[in-house]
Amino acid sequence: MATINDNYLKLKAGYLFPEIARRVKTFAEANPDAKIIKLGIGDVTEPLPEACRTAMIKAIEDMGDRGTFKGYGPEQGYEWLREKIATHDFQARNCDVDASEIFVSDGAKCDTGNILDIFGKNNKIAVTDPVYPVYVDTNVMAGHTGEVNDKGEYEGLVYLPINAENNFIAEIPSQKVDIIYLCFPNNPTGATATKDYLKNWVDYAKANGSIIFFDAAYEAFITDSSLPHSIYEIEGARDCAIEFRSFSKNAGFTGTRCALTVVPKTLTAKASDGSDVELWKLWNRRQSTKFNGVSYIVQRGAEAVYSEAGKAQVQALISFYLENAQIICDKLKGAGFEVYGGVNAPYIWLKTPHNLSSWDFFDKLLQTANVVGTPGSGFGAAGEGYFRISAFNSRENVLEAMKRITSQFHL
Amino acid sequence: MATINDNYLKLKAGYLFPEIARRVKTFAEANPDAKIIKLGIGDVTEPLPEACRTAMIKAIEDMGDRGTFKGYGPEQGYEWLREKIATHDFQARNCDVDASEIFVSDGAKCDTGNILDIFGKNNKIAVTDPVYPVYVDTNVMAGHTGEVNDKGEYEGLVYLPINAENNFIAEIPSQKVDIIYLCFPNNPTGATATKDYLKNWVDYAKANGSIIFFDAAYEAFITDSSLPHSIYEIEGARDCAIEFRSFSKNAGFTGTRCALTVVPKTLTAKASDGSDVELWKLWNRRQSTKFNGVSYIVQRGAEAVYSEAGKAQVQALISFYLENAQIICDKLKGAGFEVYGGVNAPYIWLKTPHNLSSWDFFDKLLQTANVVGTPGSGFGAAGEGYFRISAFNSRENVLEAMKRITSQFHL
Numbered sequence: 001m002a003t004i005n006d007n008y009l010k011l012k013a014g015y016l017f018p019e020i021a022r023r024v025k026t027f028a029e030a031n032p033d034a035k036i037i038k039l040g041i042g043d044v045t046e047p048l049p050e051a052c053r054t055a056m057i058k059a060i061e062d063m064g065d066r067g068t069f070k071g072y073g074p075e076q077g078y079e080w081l082r083e084k085i086a087t088h089d090f091q092a093r094n095c096d097v098d099a100s101e102i103f104v105s106d107g108a109k110c111d112t113g114n115i116l117d118i119f120g121k122n123n124k125i126a127v128t129d130p131v132y133p134v135y136v137d138t139n140v141m142a143g144h145t146g147e148v149n150d151k152g153e154y155e156g157l158v159y160l161p162i163n164a165e166n167n168f169i170a171e172i173p174s175q176k177v178d179i180i181y182l183c184f185p186n187n188p189t190g191a192t193a194t195k196d197y198l199k200n201w202v203d204y205a206k207a208n209g210s211i212i213f214f215d216a217a218y219e220a221f222i223t224d225s226s227l228p229h230s231i232y233e234i235e236g237a238r239d240c241a242i243e244f245r246s247f248s249k250n251a252g253f254t255g256t257r258c259a260l261t262v263v264p265k266t267l268t269a270k271a272s273d274g275s276d277v278e279l280w281k282l283w284n285r286r287q288s289t290k291f292n293g294v295s296y297i298v299q300r301g302a303e304a305v306y307s308e309a310g311k312a313q314v315q316a317l318i319s320f321y322l323e324n325a326q327i328i329c330d331k332l333k334g335a336g337f338e339v340y341g342g343v344n345a346p347y348i349w350l351k352t353p354h355n356l357s358s359w360d361f362f363d364k365l366l367q368t369a370n371v372v373g374t375p376g377s378g379f380g381a382a383g384e385g386y387f388r389i390s391a392f393n394s395r396e397n398v399l400e401a402m403k404r405i406t407s408q409f410h411l
Numbered sequence: 412m413a414t415i416n417d418n419y420l421k422l423k424a425g426y427l428f429p430e431i432a433r434r435v436k437t438f439a440e441a442n443p444d445a446k447i448i449k450l451g452i453g454d455v456t457e458p459l460p461e462a463c464r465t466a467m468i469k470a471i472e473d474m475g476d477r478g479t480f481k482g483y484g485p486e487q488g489y490e491w492l493r494e495k496i497a498t499h500d501f502q503a504r505n506c507d508v509d510a511s512e513i514f515v516s517d518g519a520k521c522d523t524g525n526i527l528d529i530f531g532k533n534n535k536i537a538v539t540d541p542v543y544p545v546y547v548d549t550n551v552m553a554g555h556t557g558e559v560n561d562k563g564e565y566e567g568l569v570y571l572p573i574n575a576e577n578n579f580i581a582e583i584p585s586q587k588v589d590i591i592y593l594c595f596p597n598n599p600t601g602a603t604a605t606k607d608y609l610k611n612w613v614d615y616a617k618a619n620g621s622i623i624f625f626d627a628a629y630e631a632f633i634t635d636s637s638l639p640h641s642i643y644e645i646e647g648a649r650d651c652a653i654e655f656r657s658f659s660k661n662a663g664f665t666g667t668r669c670a671l672t673v674v675p676k677t678l679t680a681k682a683s684d685g686s687d688v689e690l691w692k693l694w695n696r697r698q699s700t701k702f703n704g705v706s707y708i709v710q711r712g713a714e715a716v717y718s719e720a721g722k723a724q725v726q727a728l729i730s731f732y733l734e735n736a737q738i739i740c741d742k743l744k745g746a747g748f749e750v751y752g753g754v755n756a757p758y759i760w761l762k763t764p765h766n767l768s769s770w771d772f773f774d775k776l777l778q779t780a781n782v783v784g785t786p787g788s789g790f791g792a793a794g795e796g797y798f799r800i801s802a803f804n805s806r807e808n809v810l811e812a813m814k815r816i817t818s819q820f821h822l
Contacts, residue, residue, distance in 0.1 A: 003531035
């Protein structure tokens with residue numbers, strides 16, 4: 001008899017965003033005239049940069065000629081793309097990251113989930129609470145947790161609460177953990193990390209032989225020049241951190257699909273016999289065996305992000321979304337909401353009014369303002385009573401959504 | 412201390428194709444004037460069909476307009492693509508497969524590896540020998556095996572030998588296994604399966620509660636109209652089989668990346684409490700959590716495979732490669748080689764001459780004829796003494812390769 005991975009049965013009902021989609025669909029069917037504005041899922045809305053489109057059309061033309069046709073590419077990504085990433089994203093910020101340490105993939109969601117493949121079953125795992133649900137769910141699937149409790153917390157995981165009291169910055173735990181997920185600028189709270197703060201984590205990780213999974217998917221939104229974009233801006237991080245990045249939120253690749261993961265060749269973890277094993281070798285083996293590289297066409301599009309035109313077009317996109325974020329913050333604050341984030345990040349994190357639960361506020365916002373956001377409790381127990389608004393939409397929709405919200409809520 | 416997944420340390424040195432690439436690179440550097448012809452890795456060489464390119468360029472234009480821009484798509488693939496797949500690939504052959512049972516992905520290699528995520532640790536796994544190495548390696552990584560022996564066999568796996576004596580068709584095992592990998596038309600041997608033969612497997616699987624992983628990546632090469640293209644042409648298969656397909660080998664998408672997996676909603680496996688759990692739900696949860704869908708642009712390219720123009724262009728590609736296969740078979744047989752496959756498949760499987768080992772013949776072929784093939788032993792212990800030649804190349808290169816081989820080998 002074939003048997004299933006029982007760990008899947010521990011997972012709570014639905015992944016957050018499908019549940020939102022379900023409620024929105026139900027509401028839309030019952031209210032066909034409602035003009036729903038979605039500021040929920042962190043999905044970009046503006047056109048793909050012209051430089052990327054031009055490069056992809058050229059790549060398609062390459063595919064039409066036997067002499068320039070591309071079949072299987074390197075599982076790790078093409079050298080020309082990896083070199084550009086290394087130069088522009090890392091070496092330009094004095095990070096010691098080589099092209100050979102970069103693995104191009106089809107998504108940071110995939111990579112942050114798949115990375116667990118190369119780690120052992122008995123690592124003590126820490127996540128912030130609230131947190132991007134994929135970190136938690138993939139650990140549940142991998143059997144790294146026990147059952148879930150009524151608050152949505154899984155036995156065995158270490159939850160590091162982030163809230164208004166600690167400025168949404170997790171304290172370094174007193175207990176020893178083996179793997180820590182950090183995401184800055186933060187999804188969902190929009191909080192940022194200083195170099196000093198990250199240095200404390202690097203020191204902790206090095207002292208304890210821990211690995212930091214650093215999710216920098218939103219680094220392009222950093223406007224404060226003192227803030228680090230990469231964990232590798234911190235001395236010692238090459239010995240304790242893996243970094244995840246994406247073209248989704250800077251160049252608008254959510255539907256085009258390209259991302260990357262950095263695994264420094266200096267990074268090791270322990271085998272059960274106590275020996276140190278290079279994680280680069282394991283990840284390289286994993287990707288060579290279970291992945292076949294990103295579409296040549298898409299990689300050419302990603303490469304164009306680093307052209308002069310591409311850089312300017314990406315910067316214009318980022319500025320546009322950050323202006324949206326500014327408008328959201330201003331309008332909501334003006335209406336009396338308690339608001340966080342939205343300065344170096346495309347997410348605004350707010351306290352729900354009248355002590356509403358996150359899902360009650362979700363339903364109320366949908367019903368009265370026809371605006372979709374994301375319930376904070378969907379990101380973890382400590383997100384209860386909070387709510388995420390995304391700045392990814394047209395200016396017109398953002399203004400209209402704020403008009404509707406501020407006319408419905410006077411706090 | 413963070414620990415690694417020790418199972419990775421059981422893996423033999425390199426995945427087969429990187430090792431081939433290494434030897435070819437060494438030879439090429441030492442012999443810069445050698446015109447090496449690669450008939451090794453199963454990678455297509457001819458231009459992408461015009462219908463696919465046109466559709467992808469249109470999709471890129473969609474991405475340039477706010478009104479038609481696509482962000483995150485469904486993790487399972489767009490409905491319009493899944494409907495076309497269901498209609499043309501399955502329902503047209505009287506297979507009871509619905510669009511909702513199709514999961515579009517970026518590669519069959521990924522899917523055949525990732526599918527293990529949803530299964531338990533104690534399933535008894537059967538593979539043919541020789542076999543596509545990814546099936547074995549991903550089971551090793553998942554901890555489903557013990558150590559490897561000198562012949563390259565992993566403890567705990569059930570190997571079903573395929574060889575000239577059984578026409579490269581595995582016998583149904585007498586022992587009970589829980590998961591069986593079948594690939595028809597077969598990689599690497601080019602063997603095919605009749606409906607009667609597959610019916611025996613379906614009956615076996617249903618009697619034992621086993622699941623068949625059916626890899627149909629090469630179904631487009633079937634020319635014999637009596638042969639099944641899908642396991643779902645066999646009565647009862649919906650209750651015991653998952654099927655993997657790809658656009659790589661029919662439409663030349665090896666560098667463009669699109670594939671699909673069918674998980675029937677009627678398919679179940681056992682939880683540890685003995686209850687039956689729908690595998691569709693688990694795979695849907697896996698894909699929703701650890702995957703973010705295939706590039707919109709690529710999915711539009713895949714959709715065009717089902718247009719009238721696309722169908723004709725794909726058929727022309729298939730015919731071209733099959734003519735190559737015919738030439739290879741004829742020439743090698745003429746030179747006295749013992750040759751299999753190559754009729755309903757793009758692979759020719761040959762017995763190495765003079766009882767050379769597979770790798771010795773690889774080296775000899777590379778050195779004397781400057782032709783690259785794939786050592787049979789790379790596909791498993793029982794592949795020793797065999798060799799795979801791929802029909803994926805230009806006519807000119809195939810003719811030249813055959814000229815060189817037949818001038819070097821007189822058997």
